[in-house]
Amino acid sequence: MERRRETATASTLVLDVPGWPGHQPGQHLDVRLTADDGYQAARSYSLAAPADGDRVEITVQRVPDGEVSSYLADATQSDDAVEVRGPVGGWFVWNPQGDSRPVLLVAGGSGVVPLMAMIRSRDGARPAPPFRLIYSVRSPDDRIYDQELRRRATEDGDLDVTFIYTRTAPGGEARPVGRISADDLSMYGFPVVEEPIVYVCGPTGFVERVSDLLIDLGHDPAKIKTERFGPSGP
């Protein structure tokens, strides 16, 4: 197991899973830990990258008192083994081969992880549809995959990346800090007439808010797919 630090509290783990069958971007991996006394805790993590043989990546946001995330983020050595199951899930997925419609991705905090797997899967899509990512974070220090997202947006004319800062913005940022708004989704997303497929992932409150805003803007609820992972966040 390799570990790569993404932010002060998030790390990417590269796992070697013999016999991994491959997966679609958006699918999960379940991790189960068993303590010496037999106590078990299982959690679901989004796969962060397309499959590379037996190598799979997850990005874990460490949270206070999180018994699984703390273990994964801090305690693992390269030779540690964890029990995994996957890939699982089939609804919150993007099919790189099957769809050429524009794709709008809206992430709150570590909700960017499955959306990053979709962005990283663009390389294999022919033709690759236009992608736009709107990524809401508290502050610049909370941006996961920051450098890679910037590089990809620079190199790939069909990928736009916009950061929304809710608490602290970097110097020179024109947009005032604040929660994501209908204007943000209009300005940095796709017009309704282009009928984008929309993936929204983040804390529950964020996902509810963004879904409501998108529907108010006129987007088809049937084309909005959501994934929620908790009550708090940016």
Added chain:
Amino acid sequence: MSERTEFAFYDGNSLAGPLSEVFAVELTTAVGRCRSCGKSSEVATFRVYGPEPGFVGHCPHCEDVLLRLVRTPDALWLDFSGVSALRISMPADSTGS
């Protein structure tokens, strides 16, 4: 649920792993009809609380309980009594005839 601290999910997407232990098909893409309000929704869109002591899935339309899922060391308990029907997409050539 304010102490909910893990990077755990809060909708039916999080049921994919536990359900895959016992079902051969991917069940979160199935569409369940709520026994209470009669509306249909994908299992992935159920509002889910959990994972400990178990998962409880609510209807995204009327909030009634659709399913409960509890994993113990030697059993999986699955209560689907809030769902009156489940539509599972199958390949067109899999009728077995």
